[in-house]
Amino acid sequence: MAALPMLHAQDLAERFPAPSGARRSVAAPNSFAAWLRNVPLLPTGAPVLLHTGGHKSRQDVHAAVLDISVGRKDLQQCADAVIRLRAEHLYSRGRSDEIHFNFTNGFRADFRRWINGQRIQIEGSHGTRWYGGAKPDSSHASLLAYLDVVFTYAGTLSLSKELKPTGTAPIEAGDVFIQGGSPGHAVIVLDVAELKDGRRAFLLAQSYMPAQQIHVLKNMQRPDMGAWYIEGDGDRLRTPEWTFAWSDRKRW
Numbered sequence: 001m002a003a004l005p006m007l008h009a010q011d012l013a014e015r016f017p018a019p020s021g022a023r024r025s026v027a028a029p030n031s032f033a034a035w036l037r038n039v040p041l042l043p044t045g046a047p048v049l050l051h052t053g054g055h056k057s058r059q060d061v062h063a064a065v066l067d068i069s070v071g072r073k074d075l076q077q078c079a080d081a082v083i084r085l086r087a088e089h090l091y092s093r094g095r096s097d098e099i100h101f102n103f104t105n106g107f108r109a110d111f112r113r114w115i116n117g118q119r120i121q122i123e124g125s126h127g128t129r130w131y132g133g134a135k136p137d138s139s140h141a142s143l144l145a146y147l148d149v150v151f152t153y154a155g156t157l158s159l160s161k162e163l164k165p166t167g168t169a170p171i172e173a174g175d176v177f178i179q180g181g182s183p184g185h186a187v188i189v190l191d192v193a194e195l196k197d198g199r200r201a202f203l204l205a206q207s208y209m210p211a212q213q214i215h216v217l218k219n220m221q222r223p224d225m226g227a228w229y230i231e232g233d234g235d236r237l238r239t240p241e242w243t244f245a246w247s248d249r250k251r252w
Helices: 032-037 078-092 111-115 140-153 156-162
Strands: 062-065 100-102 108-110 119-122 128-131 176-180 184-194 200-206 215-217 237-239 242-244 249-251
Touching: 032 078, 032 184, 078 140, 078 156, 078 176, 078 184, 078 200, 100 156, 108 111, 108 140, 111 140, 156 176, 156 184, 176 242, 184 242
Parallel strands: none
Antiparallel strands: 062 215, 100 108, 119 128, 176 184, 176 249, 184 200, 200 215, 237 242
């Protein structure tokens, strides 16, 4: 079979028009929803690559690949992808002081302290602590180094505790469907459109195991919807590689 053609890159809103008869939800300027809607994508036909540079074993689950690095270590998996997107948004908006995530052991890792030259030491049964010694550095490279540490010691279990239940609130971009555990899984809502019947359609993205590029998921239960899922469509949210309860949705 011939390789898929590589067309020009686009952002999410350009690549995925709202479903027929629907309209995209309003995204406030500088919000996480607006940032996600404009996240850049790799050209059409791009495969999902692993951290090793090899291909993900399943190339049938994605509708697009986000133009965001995966790194060279087996770190940026499912919860880590959610963390990465949140951190990149805050960093891009000059809100580095708001970047913080919890480790599985409950330790709070603030990027503000990392910027100031502090580093994190894991002391086994003696706990986790900050120590000084590095030069202050607020660069994007410093953010990625910080995130590698977060990815190592955080996961679905810690992130599911850190996020807040949404209850019956309407689904919004930035919401996360998450099941904490070993391994557990998490997918993030990238964009939302409002249907005529009052329900909402939404786009999802994930990383998976081993660490791989973040990708937009196809709706394999409803191929007619392409990559759009519909709120409450079926008894559960069935994504290509994981099934969630509708009540598994949380947010920052």
